[in-house]
Amino acid sequence: xxxxxxxxxxxxxxxxxxxxxxxxxxxxxxxxxxxxxxxxxxxxxxxxxxxxxxxxxxxxxxxxxxxxxxxxxxxxxxxxxxxxxxxxxxxxxxxxxxxxxxxxxxxxxxxxxxxxxxxxxxxxxxxxxxxxxxxxxxxxxx
Amino acid sequence: xxxxxxxxxxxxxxxxxxxxxxxxxxxxxxxxxxxxxxxxxxxxxxxxxxxxxxxxxxxxxxxxxxxxxxxxxxxxxxxxxxxxxxxxxxxxxxxxxxxxxxxxxxxxxxxxxxxxxxxxxxxxxxxxxxxxxxxxxx
Numbered sequence: 001x002x003x004x005x006x007x008x009x010x011x012x013x014x015x016x017x018x019x020x021x022x023x024x025x026x027x028x029x030x031x032x033x034x035x036x037x038x039x040x041x042x043x044x045x046x047x048x049x050x051x052x053x054x055x056x057x058x059x060x061x062x063x064x065x066x067x068x069x070x071x072x073x074x075x076x077x078x079x080x081x082x083x084x085x086x087x088x089x090x091x092x093x094x095x096x097x098x099x100x101x102x103x104x105x106x107x108x109x110x111x112x113x114x115x116x117x118x119x120x121x122x123x124x125x126x127x128x129x130x131x132x133x134x135x136x137x138x139x140x141x142x
Numbered sequence: 143x144x145x146x147x148x149x150x151x152x153x154x155x156x157x158x159x160x161x162x163x164x165x166x167x168x169x170x171x172x173x174x175x176x177x178x179x180x181x182x183x184x185x186x187x188x189x190x191x192x193x194x195x196x197x198x199x200x201x202x203x204x205x206x207x208x209x210x211x212x213x214x215x216x217x218x219x220x221x222x223x224x225x226x227x228x229x230x231x232x233x234x235x236x237x238x239x240x241x242x243x244x245x246x247x248x249x250x251x252x253x254x255x256x257x258x259x260x261x262x263x264x265x266x267x268x269x270x271x272x273x274x275x276x277x278x279x280x
Contacts, residue, residue: 012164013160018156021154023200028201028204029201029204030215032216033215033217035217038239039217039220039221040200040203043224043236047229048165049164049168052164052172056172056173056178060173060178065178068184071184080228081227081229086191089190089194
């Protein structure tokens, strides 16, 4: 896939097979046509770029040259549409910092946010493997 | 693609190298000095976020698709899903990308069907030349 480059820019693309497999972890989803699959890939790319940019802005505000997890978290919080589906699912920091995490304030009924999990957590996967569980975005109330 | 992921098959992740490339390319375009870097934890978070986004958009599009009593997710469903999830700003660039994608595919399809035609013709020619006597067909 990455070999098919635009004439203008060398653009990184996600392998469509992988994207499709990720999509199909949701047992609700049956089939997707090639255009739909392409758009899912491409919009994910755009989202990633968007998130990267917003996170970098936060890092810049804090006079940092390295984008860190907390910068992403702040960026996510600031953008409602993203916060809606992502805030509670962000991986927790690998080092157990005694941060005053706002997540502690919110008395969520959802157990996801309370679960302490290692970095690069897999807990979201548990949701998507079980057919009767809904996507975290739908479960959580902001 | 030679992306050897150490990922367990059950989890299905996006290739980290590609996530990294997309993020770093964007960051180098954003920052003025261009020396901004990404912490390891942040990179994992970016990868997870992208993966969750795929699920989110797909699920939303799927609902839309099912409402229209269809089985197959199509481009329109994705566009509607993006509107519904308030990622309107993605729609225009995506429409442009889609046009290009369709153009590329149209070219490929034409080539593929041509190749098929040629193959078919050749096969028929071979068969007719093999059968000296076309008796009962067997």
